[in-house]
Amino acid sequence: MKPMKIPRIKNGTVIDHITAGNAVKVLRILDIPQKQSFTVSVAINVKSKLGKKDIVKVENREIAHTEVDKIALIAPKATINIIRDYKVAEKHKVELPDTLVGIAKCSNPTCISNGGEPVESRFIVLDKEKPRIQCYYCDREPDDIASRII
Amino acid sequence: MDFTGKDIISIKDFSKTEIDHILKCAEKMIPFAKGEKTLTLLEGKILSSLFFEPSTRTRLSFESAMNRLSGRVIGFADPTATSQKKGETLADTIRMADAYSDIIVMRHPSEGAARLAADFADSPILNAGDGAGHHPTQCLLDLFTIFHEKKHIGKQNVVLLGDLKYGRTVHSLAYALSLYGSDLTFVSPKSLKMPREVINECKNLGATPTSTTKIEKALKNADVLYVTRIQKERFPDLEEYNRVVGTYQITMDLLKAVKKDLIIMHPLPRVTEIDPAVDQTNHAVYFKQAFNGVPIRMALLSLVSGVKL
Ligand SMILES: [Zn+2]
Numbered sequence: 001m002k003p004m005k006i007p008r009i010k011n012g013t014v015i016d017h018i019t020a021g022n023a024v025k026v027l028r029i030l031d032i033p034q035k036q037s038f039t040v041s042v043a044i045n046v047k048s049k050l051g052k053k054d055i056v057k058v059e060n061r062e063i064a065h066t067e068v069d070k071i072a073l074i075a076p077k078a079t080i081n082i083i084r085d086y087k088v089a090e091k092h093k094v095e096l097p098d099t100l101v102g103i104a105k106c107s108n109p110t111c112i113s114n115g116g117e118p119v120e121s122r123f124i125v126l127d128k129e130k131p132r133i134q135c136y137y138c139d140r141e142p143d144d145i146a147s148r149i150i
Numbered sequence: 151m152d153f154t155g156k157d158i159i160s161i162k163d164f165s166k167t168e169i170d171h172i173l174k175c176a177e178k179m180i181p182f183a184k185g186e187k188t189l190t191l192l193e194g195k196i197l198s199s200l201f202f203e204p205s206t207r208t209r210l211s212f213e214s215a216m217n218r219l220s221g222r223v224i225g226f227a228d229p230t231a232t233s234q235k236k237g238e239t240l241a242d243t244i245r246m247a248d249a250y251s252d253i254i255v256m257r258h259p260s261e262g263a264a265r266l267a268a269d270f271a272d273s274p275i276l277n278a279g280d281g282a283g284h285h286p287t288q289c290l291l292d293l294f295t296i297f298h299e300k301k302h303i304g305k306q307n308v309v310l311l312g313d314l315k316y317g318r319t320v321h322s323l324a325y326a327l328s329l330y331g332s333d334l335t336f337v338s339p340k341s342l343k344m345p346r347e348v349i350n351e352c353k354n355l356g357a358t359p360t361s362t363t364k365i366e367k368a369l370k371n372a373d374v375l376y377v378t379r380i381q382k383e384r385f386p387d388l389e390e391y392n393r394v395v396g397t398y399q400i401t402m403d404l405l406k407a408v409k410k411d412l413i414i415m416h417p418l419p420r421v422t423e424i425d426p427a428v429d430q431t432n433h434a435v436y437f438k439q440a441f442n443g444v445p446i447r448m449a450l451l452s453l454v455s456g457v458k459l
Contacts, residue, residue, distance in 0.1 A: 110281055112262040117239050119266060137262025138283055 023054035154456035179445035192221035198247035199225030211443035312378035328357035
């Protein structure tokens with residue numbers, strides 16, 4: 001394996017195998033770095049055996065996988081590595097949860113979730129492998145999920 | 151089977167056994183719906199009737215149903231009279247109605263409105279139509295009409311005719327009849343065909359619907375004909391519209407070759423889809439169908455209130 005172009009981290013979380021070009025969207029979904037003051041490094045279009053990929057490293061923070069799983073919407077092949085003392089202490093693949101709240105906007109303009117009500121958007125996950133989601137309110141399935149992410 | 155407190159949002163929330171139970175309860179309600187006998191099942195109960203979009207037929211049949219059960223009705227029939235015009239959210243209106251009543255029936259122009267209302271109310275929500283979404287009580291009254299006229303729902307030949315693309319009633323009905331194993335034939339002009347998603351849903355339930363543009367052949371063995379209105383707005387020009395409407399009009403002539411006990415249904419209002427001469431035949435059940443909205447809604451109001459029927 002080629003050496004990483006961004007420095008190794010001592011403690012924290014590495015999100016690897018993000019679909020190339022989607023790192024920024026991943027950060028947006030995870031609300032990083034708005035909410036935290038951790039150091040975050042991002043590598044875009046990193047060459048790997050399986051083609052290009054993006055990598056996100058968050059220092060000094062172990063991101064719970066339930067929190068990260070929602071990125072499977074746009075990066076279904078991503079892996080989460082928890083790093084402790086430069087070593088991978090835990091590793092797992094992202095998996096979509098059963099419902100997604102406040103992540104994407106319904107594509108139906110007359111859906112009640114787009115009508116200024118005090119609710120967050122909510123989707124039922126129909127397929128976790130090839131991401132397919134359906135609006136909890138109006139049953140609409142957005143065609144292009146990535147473009148619907150808030 | 152216990153429906154106490156249950157929200158009635160979509161026909162898809164119900165199993166076949168549950169639908170059967172509702173239909174049997176509705177059957178018992180007929181003499182009371184006609185006013186031949188009286189009932190006090192919901193005495194002291196209040197129904198909120200919230201129509202954010204006008205629908206006289208649905209509203210009146212709900213209000214009649216509640217009154218026939220000796221319950222009372224509060225609410226509005228016209229959105230201009232509501233605080234929604236002043237920018238109040240649906241969630242807040244529902245919280246208020248929830249505090250003032252025991253059951254809420256609601257019609258709203260936005261899809262998913264009933265689902266949202268159910269999340270904000272403790273009282274059961276009965277969806278009387280949410281935009282292009284669901285209208286489960288219409289579907290149940292359609293099923294009840296077949297059940298009542300034919301004494302059962304099952305392997306019958308059912309023809310759905312007209313605007314199958316935009317008509318939500320035919321989508322729900324196709325779904326529900328697939329649960330019952332009915333043989334479905336979809337007859338429509340090419341541009342208003344049954345959507346592929348609906349056909350796939352029917353197939354997933356084991357049905358094998360056929361689609362055609364020809365009415366005569368489909369009618370030959372039909373037990374039930376469900377007619378829907380074809381709207382002018384769906385056509386680019388008037389000439390094409392007039393041609394299509396003429397092709398699918400139900401006339402006495404067309405009924406010469408049909409089964410004697412064929413029933414013809416229509417959700418109403420009807421425009422020109424059915425020749426008024428057909429009204430006098432034994433085939434026409436669309437006015438009875440409109441009446442059936444009352445017993446089916448009486449059954450639902452009682453069931454969600456926890457009344458044993
Ligand atoms: Zn929606």
